[in-house]
Amino acid sequence: MFKPTVGPIIGHTTTNHARIFIRGEAKNSETTFAGLRYRKFGEEQWTKATFVSLSALRDLCEVFSINDLDSDTEYEYQTGWFSPMNPAHNIESVAELPLQWPREVYRLRTRSTETRQARAYIVGSCRYLRMTAGIASLPQLGDRIFASINQLIEGAEPPVSATLMTGDQIYVDDLNLVAPDREYKDILHKYRTAFSQPNIQKLMSGTSTYMILDDHEIEDNWPANADKSDHELYRNAMAAYEQYQVSHSPAHELKFNGQINREKLEHYWYQFSDGDIEWFVTDSRTRRNLSADDRRILDQEQEQALLEWLINSPARVKFVVTSVMFYPDRKVLGDDAWKAFPEQRLRLLETIRTQRIKNVVFVSGDVHGSLTSRLTHSEDPDFEVHTIVSSPLYNSILLPYAKTSTFILDQPLAVTAAGNYRHELTSEVISEDNFAHVVVEAGQILVNYHDRDGKQLQSIAIKLH
Structure with missing residues (x-):
C-alpha cells in the first residue's frame, strides 16, 4: 500500500464518529482501492480494515466514516491505497490480501461529553x-x-x-x-x-x-x-x-x-x-x-x-x-x-x-x-x-x-x-x-x-x- 497522495484529512468528528478523507492514485485505468484501520492509542490490535474502491469521477478521493467510537478518546489510524495485480478484485476480496500498510501512524481524538470543559x-x-x-x-x-x-x-x-x-x-x-x-x-x-x-x-x-x-x-x-x-x-x-x-x-x-x-x-x-x-x-x-x-x-x-x-x-x-x-x-x-x-x-x-x-x-x-x-x-x-x-x-x-x-x-x-x-x-x-x-x-x-x-x-x- 502507498501513503495517500492527498491527506489524510480528519473532517467532522463527534463523541463517537469521525470522517477521514484520502486521495489515491492510478496509472492508466487500474482498479484502485483505499483502506483504513484504527485502534485505541496504547492498544496493539488493529480493527478489521475497511476498504473502498476509488473512482476517477471523484478524482480518486474517498471519505471513510468511522462509527461507534468512545468519547474523549485518542485513536491511532493507518490509511493508504493500492492497485492489485488482478483487476478482477473487489472490496471483499482485497480484504484477504496480505497487504503491507504504510508506516505512517496518525492520531485523532473524539469529542468529550463534558459540557463545561474548556x-x-x-x-x-x-x-x-x-x-x-x-x-x-x-x-x-x-x-x-x-x-x-x-x-x-x-x-x-x-x-x-x-x-x-x-x-x-x-x-x-x-x-x-x-x-x-x-x-x-x-x-x-x-x-x-x-x-x-x-x-x-x-x-x-x-x-x-x-x-x-x-x-x-x-x-x-x-x-x-x-x-x-x-x-x-x-x-x-x-x-x-x-x-x-x-x-x-x-x-x-x-x-x-x-x-x-x-x-x-x-x-x-x-x-x-x-x-x-x-x-x-x-x-x-x-x-x-x-x-x-x-x-x-x-x-x-x-x-x-x-x-x-x-x-x-x-x-x-x-x-x-x-x-x-x-x-x-x-x-x-x-x-x-x-x-x-x-x-x-x-x-x-x-x-x-x-x-x-x-x-x-x-x-x-x-x-x-x-x-x-x-x-x-x-x-x-x-x-x-x-x-x-x-x-x-x-x-x-x-x-x-x-x-x-x-x-x-x-x-x-x-x-x-x-x-x-x-x-x-x-x-x-x-x-x-x-x-x-x-x-x-x-x-x-x-x-x-x-x-x-x-x-x-x-x-x-x-x-x-
Missing part, C-alpha cells in the same frame, strides 16, 4: 499559493505558518478540538489577469498541491478540519463579477470544492448504515457542536441574491435555519462563521461583505437583541487583517455581540493588509427607531500573516493571535454572560 480552536483563512504553469511557486512560504500551528497544538491545554478554515483555502483566480484557471483538471491540481504541502498535511491528519468557501475558490468577488461565460467556471470550481472541502464536512448526512450519503447534498452550510459550544457555518458566497428587491447574502432557507438555531439552541456559546465580515464595514470594497446587505444583517441583530440571546460571536476572515470587535445597542444595555476576524494565513505580495484605517469606525453600524447599533474595536488590527488560537473557558473566550513563526501578537478576553 475547548480550543484554531481559526484562519486566506492561504495564498501561487501556481505558475501548474507548478507551485515557493510553496514553503505558504506552508510555513502551519508548522507553527502544529507546534502550538502539540502542547496546547486544553487540547485543540478543531481547525476552522473560513475561506480562500485555495486561489483558483491567482493569475486572474493573465491566465485564470477555469478547467476542472487545473482546479483539482490546485487543491492537490495546496493540501499536500507537508505542514498543512500534518495539521489536517491529526486535527479535525472544518472548511467553508469564500470567493477565491471560484473568482474574486463572486458572484458580483460573474458574467455569462462563467457558468462552466462555476460548475468546475464547485465540483472540485465538493470533493476536497465539502466531502468530509457535516454538510453530508449519514445513511442508516453509518456511511456518508455522497449522493445527497442540499447545501454547503452546516452546523456542529462541541460540548455546550455550537457552530453554525454559513455559506455567505454561493446563495447570494443581488436583485434590488430582495438583496440577500444568505438565501431564505439558510437565514431561517440560522434564526431558528440562534433562538432554540441551548448552547452556552454560539459561533456563527461567515467567510466575509459581518462587521465592522470596510470603507472600500465593503460591498462584497455584509455591508451591502444591511436589511438581512439587521434582521439577525434584531432577533439576537429581542430574543435576549447571549454569547453570540461572528467568526470570519477575508480582509487580510485580524481583529476583534464589540457591538452594543444605545437603548438596550443587555445586548452584546462580538466578532473574531482571522486573516490571512499567507498573503500574496500583490495584496495589501488591512489596517485600522480600512474600517468605518466613527458611525453606528445601523440606525433604527429602537436605537443605534454601535461598535468598537477590542483589539489592535493585525497587518501581517497570522492565525487565531481561540480558547473557550467558563467565563470568557480568550483570543490569542500568533504570527507565522508562532509568536503571540496579542491576547483579547471576551467576557461571557
Whole structure:
C-alpha cells in the first residue's frame, strides 16, 4: 500500500464518529482501492480494515466514516491505497490480501461529553499559493505558518478540538489577469498541491478540519463579477470544492448504515457542536441574491435555519462563521461583505437583541487583517455581540493588509427607531500573516493571535454572560 497522495484529512468528528478523507492514485485505468484501520492509542490490535474502491469521477478521493467510537478518546489510524495485480478484485476480496500498510501512524481524538470543559480552536483563512504553469511557486512560504500551528497544538491545554478554515483555502483566480484557471483538471491540481504541502498535511491528519468557501475558490468577488461565460467556471470550481472541502464536512448526512450519503447534498452550510459550544457555518458566497428587491447574502432557507438555531439552541456559546465580515464595514470594497446587505444583517441583530440571546460571536476572515470587535445597542444595555476576524494565513505580495484605517469606525453600524447599533474595536488590527488560537473557558473566550513563526501578537478576553 502507498501513503495517500492527498491527506489524510480528519473532517467532522463527534463523541463517537469521525470522517477521514484520502486521495489515491492510478496509472492508466487500474482498479484502485483505499483502506483504513484504527485502534485505541496504547492498544496493539488493529480493527478489521475497511476498504473502498476509488473512482476517477471523484478524482480518486474517498471519505471513510468511522462509527461507534468512545468519547474523549485518542485513536491511532493507518490509511493508504493500492492497485492489485488482478483487476478482477473487489472490496471483499482485497480484504484477504496480505497487504503491507504504510508506516505512517496518525492520531485523532473524539469529542468529550463534558459540557463545561474548556475547548480550543484554531481559526484562519486566506492561504495564498501561487501556481505558475501548474507548478507551485515557493510553496514553503505558504506552508510555513502551519508548522507553527502544529507546534502550538502539540502542547496546547486544553487540547485543540478543531481547525476552522473560513475561506480562500485555495486561489483558483491567482493569475486572474493573465491566465485564470477555469478547467476542472487545473482546479483539482490546485487543491492537490495546496493540501499536500507537508505542514498543512500534518495539521489536517491529526486535527479535525472544518472548511467553508469564500470567493477565491471560484473568482474574486463572486458572484458580483460573474458574467455569462462563467457558468462552466462555476460548475468546475464547485465540483472540485465538493470533493476536497465539502466531502468530509457535516454538510453530508449519514445513511442508516453509518456511511456518508455522497449522493445527497442540499447545501454547503452546516452546523456542529462541541460540548455546550455550537457552530453554525454559513455559506455567505454561493446563495447570494443581488436583485434590488430582495438583496440577500444568505438565501431564505439558510437565514431561517440560522434564526431558528440562534433562538432554540441551548448552547452556552454560539459561533456563527461567515467567510466575509459581518462587521465592522470596510470603507472600500465593503460591498462584497455584509455591508451591502444591511436589511438581512439587521434582521439577525434584531432577533439576537429581542430574543435576549447571549454569547453570540461572528467568526470570519477575508480582509487580510485580524481583529476583534464589540457591538452594543444605545437603548438596550443587555445586548452584546462580538466578532473574531482571522486573516490571512499567507498573503500574496500583490495584496495589501488591512489596517485600522480600512474600517468605518466613527458611525453606528445601523440606525433604527429602537436605537443605534454601535461598535468598537477590542483589539489592535493585525497587518501581517497570522492565525487565531481561540480558547473557550467558563467565563470568557480568550483570543490569542500568533504570527507565522508562532509568536503571540496579542491576547483579547471576551467576557461571557
